[in-house]
């Protein structure tokens with residue numbers, strides 16, 4: 013898009029959607045017409061009353077300080093002699109409530125739009141109709157819209173002309189859309205209309221999700237539909253949404269007596285239940301009401317099912333956790349006053365995500381923003397796009413969060429086998445390692461800093477959020493891992509990475525000297541005031557001997573090969589001391605089952621998978637979860653809630669167990685020297701309790717299948733390898749065979 017004038021309203025109508033319009037004529041013999049549109053805020057657009065495109069929430073969410081996407085529409089079929097283009101823009105992410113510090117107007121305090129209509133005639137001549145002061149601005153029936161707060165549509169509102177548009181200055185670059193389209197993906201019928209003990213009318217859609225509710229009703233003039241939403245009911249069956257914090261999620265329709273389809277246009281909610289706070293004076297007909305699930309148009313590639321319904325429900329919850337939180341950026345949660353691109357959450361879930369869906373384009377966009385927001389010294393913030401209004405502030409620069417900058421490109425390379433992914437991100441990856449190098453108070457370790465730690469681990473104690481594992485240990489372990497990934501990525505790219513190879517060796521050596529004693533972590537590491545500002549004395553001691561610490565030693569090869577068995581035994585001991593359960597949070601959980609399997613303790617890993625007491629994956633399943641919970645015990649045993657403050661029921665981080673289902677239970681693992689599933693291991697670990705497993709993954713290199721079932725004590729395997737791929741099949745009895753494309757059967 014050439015440099016085109018941005019325009020805004022002559023009068024700011026805070027919170028409201030505004031319509032920017034222009035009437036234009038065309039000459040004879042038009043060959044084609046395209047419109048390119050963007051906005052600060054979110055927009056939808058119409059030519060001669062017909063809506064452009066199927067996307068919603070355009071132009072999407074990017075790091076608006078740096079870049080804003082535009083969409084291009086072919087409107088040739090819609091153009092007449094005389095035409096009207098209308099672009100409605102509402103606050104969206106850029107202008108409405110968002111983020112932390114008061115959380116509003118993070119990028120701008122008013123909406124703006126920009127558009128270019130390109131008319132091409134048969135004789136090759138071109139004519140442009142661009143946004144400028146000849147466009148007119150008026151109010152819109154959407155009298156209020158906000159990502160966190162909700163939306164009001166007043167069918168009785170008569171649009172008021174505010175005057176001619178005014179030129180606006182937007183410094184961000186305009187770029188053609190790089191991400192996936194955001195679309196309405198499915199419509200879900202209500203399961204039931206409940207009248208709660210408090211007498212409130214609540215619709216249950218049976219599924220927690222992201223999107224909105226669509227009403228197809230007439231009502232009488234001036235009657236209203238007012239709704240708020242919730243993810244769970246309380247223990248008495250009453251409506252509860254205190255966990256949304258300040259995000260009101262209130263949707264209001266003022267009816268005009270005509271039959272209309274009412275749905276939000278510029279916002280979305282995270283919900284399973286919808287309370288009818290006001291409703292027209294008529295019976296609620298559930299056939300007129302649908303939930304609309306909205307997310308990025310990622311393509312499903314992975315499927316897993318087995319003979320244990322609770323594990324199938326867990327898998328279902330993982331899928332819905334991804335659908336709910338892959339709305340243009342990878343978010344922590346879709347409901348409360350966050351919905352932010354938390355880097356740590358994105359990092360821990362991305363391997364599973366890439367097995368469930370084709371996420372390449374989705375992440376390439378977000379990584380583009382991560383690169384733009386990386387600080388000159390290499391720092392990566394906890395959230396991308398960063399959402400502080402006060403641009404001198406930022407989320408924490410934390411180990412395991414900033415590591416998204418190396419882990420995600422590497423995971424994408426493993427899944428898609430395209431070097432370009434690494435080439436695009438290699439500078440960012442090296443810079444993050446360089447940051448880690450400079451951040452620590454001691455050479456070759458990352459000591460100090462203010463981290464999120466093993467977030468939400470069960471050894472945090474009380475209502476604490478940062479787990480017991482020493483942040484210094486976590487940070488130094490991730491530093492070693494990041495240096496190692498840079499080495500491997502550099503080798504793929506044919507870069508000279510001797511410096512990072514050397515660095516990795518030194519970090520590992522120093523890690524061993526500083527944190528370990530006889531191959532196991534030392535017990536305690538006191539924190540300084542800088543590391544835990546304002547914390548009480550108890551919080552100032554962090555531990556080395558935790559499940560998460562041991563998991564990291566094994567996962568990142570921080571202990572020697574000879575020490576692995578002892579570390580794994582110690583991990584088993586800690587698990588048994590913790591009631592046979594995990595105490596791990598965001599940092600340890602994604603890896604714990606993998607390291608147990610790698611160390612020959614698959615049975616224990618299965619025990620953790622099947623555990624159903626808090627903390628465990630099946631705890632939430634048995635408590636009715638339809639998506640992944642932020643807290644292992646978001647609903648406690650007595651039915652009360654963990655807290656109002658940090659308690660989302662749609663947080664995908666613990667869904668990272670999905671890659672153990674694909675990678676160990678079904679056994680499909682891509683080899684790094686055959687990235688993009690050109691080479692893989694298929695090593696299923698059957699478990700009688702599961703009965704059978706059917707797993708398929710439509711990789712970029714073709715369809716891989718791993719199916720097995722028990723018949724008596726025997727296990728029957730059926731493994732399909734795509735043509736052009738090589739797979740090393742490793743069966744539980746140790747039998748190994750390297751195969752190429754085809755279907756193979758075994759009985760063990």
Ligand code: BGC
Pocket residue numbers: 344345350354356357394464467663
């Ligand atoms: C988010 C998390 C995030 C964390 C930082 C929370 O508020 O919801 O998922 O990673 O902050 O530790």
